[in-house]
Amino acid sequence: MMKRVTIFSGHYGSGKTNLAVNYALMLREMDYKVSIADLDIVNPYFRTKDSEELFAKNDIELISLPFANTSVDLPSLPSAAYGLFDRKDRQVIIDLGGDDRGALALGRFVPRLKEDNDYEMIFTVNFYRPLTTTVEEAYEVFREIEYASKLKFTKIVNNSNLGEETTAEDVIRTVEMTEHLAKLTNTEVMYTAVKESIADDVLKAVGNNKVFRLKLQEKLF
Amino acid sequence: MADKVLMKGNEAIAEAAIKAGCRHYFGYPITPQTEIAAYMAKRMPKIGGVFLQAESEISAINMVYGVAGTGMRVMTSSSSPGVSLKQEGISYIAGADLPALIVNVQRGGPGLGGIQPSQSDYFQATKGGGHGDYHLIVLAPASVQEMADMTILSFELAEKYRVPAMLLADGTMGQMMEPVELPEVDYKPTEKDWTVTGTQMKRKHNIVNSLYLLPEELEKTNIERFERYKAIEENEARYESFMMEDAEYCVVAFGIASRVSKNAVIAARNMGIKVGMIRPITLWPFPKKPLAEAAEKVKGFLSVELSMGQMIEDVKLATECKKPVELCNRVGGMIPTPEQVLEAIKKMAGGEK
Numbered sequence: 260m261m262k263r264v265t266i267f268s269g270h271y272g273s274g275k276t277n278l279a280v281n282y283a284l285m286l287r288e289m290d291y292k293v294s295i296a297d298l299d300i301v302n303p304y305f306r307t308k309d310s311e312e313l314f315a316k317n318d319i320e321l322i323s324l325p326f327a328n329t330s331v332d333l334p335s336l337p338s339a340a341y342g343l344f345d346r347k348d349r350q351v352i353i354d355l356g357g358d359d360r361g362a363l364a365l366g367r368f369v370p371r372l373k374e375d376n377d378y379e380m381i382f383t384v385n386f387y388r389p390l391t392t393t394v395e396e397a398y399e400v401f402r403e404i405e406y407a408s409k410l411k412f413t414k415i416v417n418n419s420n421l422g423e424e425t426t427a428e429d430v431i432r433t434v435e436m437t438e439h440l441a442k443l444t445n446t447e448v449m450y451t452a453v454k455e456s457i458a459d460d461v462l463k464a465v466g467n468n469k470v471f472r473l474k475l476q477e478k479l480f
Numbered sequence: 481m482a483d484k485v486l487m488k489g490n491e492a493i494a495e496a497a498i499k500a501g502c503r504h505y506f507g508y509p510i511t512p513q514t515e516i517a518a519y520m521a522k523r524m525p526k527i528g529g530v531f532l533q534a535e536s537e538i539s540a541i542n543m544v545y546g547v548a549g550t551g552m553r554v555m556t557s558s559s560s561p562g563v564s565l566k567q568e569g570i571s572y573i574a575g576a577d578l579p580a581l582i583v584n585v586q587r588g589g590p591g592l593g594g595i596q597p598s599q600s601d602y603f604q605a606t607k608g609g610g611h612g613d614y615h616l617i618v619l620a621p622a623s624v625q626e627m628a629d630m631t632i633l634s635f636e637l638a639e640k641y642r643v644p645a646m647l648l649a650d651g652t653m654g655q656m657m658e659p660v661e662l663p664e665v666d667y668k669p670t671e672k673d674w675t676v677t678g679t680q681m682k683r684k685h686n687i688v689n690s691l692y693l694l695p696e697e698l699e700k701t702n703i704e705r706f707e708r709y710k711a712i713e714e715n716e717a718r719y720e721s722f723m724m725e726d727a728e729y730c731v732v733a734f735g736i737a738s739r740v741s742k743n744a745v746i747a748a749r750n751m752g753i754k755v756g757m758i759r760p761i762t763l764w765p766f767p768k769k770p771l772a773e774a775a776e777k778v779k780g781f782l783s784v785e786l787s788m789g790q791m792i793e794d795v796k797l798a799t800e801c802k803k804p805v806e807l808c809n810r811v812g813g814m815i816p817t818p819e820q821v822l823e824a825i826k827k828m829a830g831g832e833k
Contacts, residue, residue: 389495
């Protein structure tokens with residue numbers, strides 16, 4: 260059963276925004292009404308708002324912070340985000356800021372999330388990112404975010420990659436680590452996200468349906 | 481796991497500093513370099529190092545001054561307005577002949593400016609910055625890998641010459657993510673004859689100081705210091721030469737501007753324009769020699785900068801204005817596009833060939 264609200268959280272730079280954008284596009288393909296809320300109060304440089312045009316084209320509603328992309332480094336939450344809990348005809352994706360500090364932004368919405376009990380709280384992990392290169396390190400960040408957000412993770416998305424250089428082999432070796440983390444935290448692996456060019460190779464090796472094809476990659480400078 | 485990790489430029493600086501043996505970080509947060517402090521805050525306590533968020537940039541740089549006097553590897557990092565605040569302390573460190581690393585992940589200015597990338601602290605970094613006659617060794621990375629490698633090199637050069645070093649990056653370099661291989665550094669702190677680490681009553685005490693009340697003595701220390709600067713200029717100028725063998729035009733760019741320019745140079749070559757690029761890796765010492773040599777061969781230079789034109793002055797000096805030097809720039813947090821640089825190259829070459 261697909262939950263109405265999907266929250267992407269995780270270590271700083273683990274690829275939450277890219278995953279949220281790709282997930283929104285997938286939901287649109289399935290003909291859901293989709294809203295995406297950018298609650299990243301940590302990073303003023305890269306964010307969901309960068310994909311504004313793409314959202315407009317695909318009829319995805321974007322709710323972003325009042326000062327997003329204005330260079331005004333003022334962490335504040337969009338008032339429209341509150342309304343999302345009453346508009347039950349929509350699928351809602353929440354893109355949180357990195358780490359425990361980013362997860363704090365969720366605090367205001369936790370009572371409603373728990374009351375409705377129709378959400379998926381996703382821990383995204385890239386095992387090639389410093390400070391989450393091992394299961395133990397990732398576990399530490401996992402618990403720090405849960406503590407700050409006051410919400411338990413329900414699923415894990417493996418987004419391990421080395422940017423443009425990523426090979427299928429790089430991804431495959433992280434699949435077992437993700438399973439291990441899921442066992443340790445009593446959650447389940449939702450999928451391993453891979454760029455289109457290596458998706459088939461990963462699929463062959465992993466041998467299950469838990470591979471998510473990233474149609475869109477964040478642009479690098 | 482593979483040897484590579486996917487890192488932000490800022491994180492690469494922090495981890496490389498730790499690899500280089502730096503166990504003391506003092507700073508004050510400012511966008512777009514805060515990840516350096518955040519990373520240090522996480523890592524330093526785990527390895528017996530010190531992370532300290534000072535009450536201001538001024539206290540942070542003076543803490544750096546203090547640790548530098550003991551000969552231990554120490555650093556601070558900030559962004560443009562914060563680096564301005566540090567200038568008094570940097571001048572003291574230079575005046576006391578101490579090695580230290582100062583990282584500047586530049587943002588738009590002047591004043592509080594903006595948080596987007598810029599290269600407009602070039603003058604401040606390369607011409608001294610604070611008061612008095614002095615230089616910093618200034619390195620300008622152009623990839624996340626170089627952010628790591630040059631952090632290590634900065635510590636080594638600073639120590640070798642007892643001169644503070646500056647890593648001059650910008651917001652994009654700090655924020656962008658690329659795969660990095662972090663080298664293992666074989667560093668063991670060595671005994672130095674100038675540190676203030678306690679005499680144990682076995683030797684005469686050392687003095688770390690930048691105050692000289694006798695003008696003759698101050699003159700002497702200044703002249704001696706410039707002897708060292710001369711050696712640095714002779715031995716440490718670094719640059720990358722790209723497609724310069726048969727070049728008729730030469731683009732000069734560092735850091736993020738050189739990445740953009742490289743694309744433009746390739747595009748221009750595809751159009752038949754013989755253009756190359758010299759990328760200064762050290763901004764001080766400035767790679768004067770390759771530019772002077774290029775001035776004998778090319779028809780003109782194009783300085784590509786994220787400033788109103790600062791490095792262009794050094795290009796003119798290095799080439800003794802033998803050939804025209806044009807400017808291609810964006811400022812205030814904007815970055816020139818490869819198309820803009822290509823247009824400037826085409827204009828310089830007198831239209832498409």
